[in-house]
Amino acid sequence: MKKWLKGTAAAGAAIVTIGALSACSGGAGDGTTEISFMMWGDGGDTQTAYEDVIAAFEEENPDISVNAEFFNTNDYDNILKTRLSGGAGPDVYGFDLGNIESFVADGFAADLSDGGESYLKKLTPEAAEDSQREGGTYNLPISLSGNGIIYNKALFEKAGITEEPTTYSELLEDAQKLSDSGTIPFAMSAQDNWWPQFIVYYPLAEHGANEELGAExxxxxxxxxxxxPWKESLDIVHELTPYYMPNPVGTSQTAAQSAFLAGQSAMFPATWILSDARDAGLDVGYMNFPTTDGPTDAIWGTYQVRFGVNPNNGDAKLAASQKFLDFFMQDDVYADFLGKVKLFPTTTTVQIGEDVDPLFPDMQQSWEGKQFIAAFSPTDPSIQDALLVGLQNVISGQKTTEQVLADLDLALDQYIANNK
Structure with a gap:
């Protein structure tokens, strides 16, 4: 999925709910306004960080209660769309950028500039610009990260790797060294179709795909x-497949992540694993994901999480939702949240560094002078679905790069026809 997020798949629609069940009206019988909050989560540190913010908000605002639900990544998008379409959507929700066009058109996303001035003015110029899509401020970016590889230093040392690879050729050589030493190089699998995106977006950014190409x-x-760029990037996905988890199409993302945290796999291609890696006691490093043999000033960088607000549940809930976002973005609350999830701020008033994690200065230095690229094609769900299936087909060997590109063109043609 084209989600700039941390996600962990689990079998079935695993749900964790906190708070009272929300009523259909704007308030409860005791005069409390109840709002619902919906986010992806697996019961780990990130979910706990949200729950801590919610508990603090309810304590400071006893007239507002928050009913929070967390769904695993595989099911989240479908559940969110179903609820919004059925008129039972959450008040505040995690926003997938790929849905923004349809959500705005269908009236599922409120313009946050109406009532959100207090927190929107804190955004960095880049985050403020990114929040402006489809003619309004329909999403609030709350965490930023350049993306790259978190790697296990001990496994690198065991394989005789003394320096981080800085070119694609060196990455392939080191992946072979890891494999020869009995280590799975990449904690990558393809049973859950959203996970292989965390390979293909790196070469897309570094080989020249960007939002301008998407507009064309x-x-x-x-x-x-x-x-x-698209052909080269799918070829790289194919070339790296021998270094993924054994039987990648039959292996879940959860199993791949567990292999990394258990010290069986050396490289995890997403920075959001850092908190879990620390909890597992791993000695890890960070490096950019090299997919070229020459210099590049672009990197896949994303706003990991965005909030959206549903405008259809009444004025009281809309006002309470805005109050929740304002609380969330208060400097002390926001800094505490970012420290727990180990991500970077989108505001000018909060700084995160070595005090949160020793790797943060290295990560920031690696991203210095890089242009963050977040989108590489039209942000349409049908095109995204074609990509997810296509990546599985490339990894399984069922289709060639050229066949997957042709499938993507069919989805693109339909998108263009639907938007004439």
């Missing part, structure tokens, strides 16, 4: 099949 595609001026 949307305008009918470019295709996937004619795109050199």
């Amino acid at each position: 595609m949307a305008a009918g001026e470019a295709t996937f099949s004619d795109s050199k």
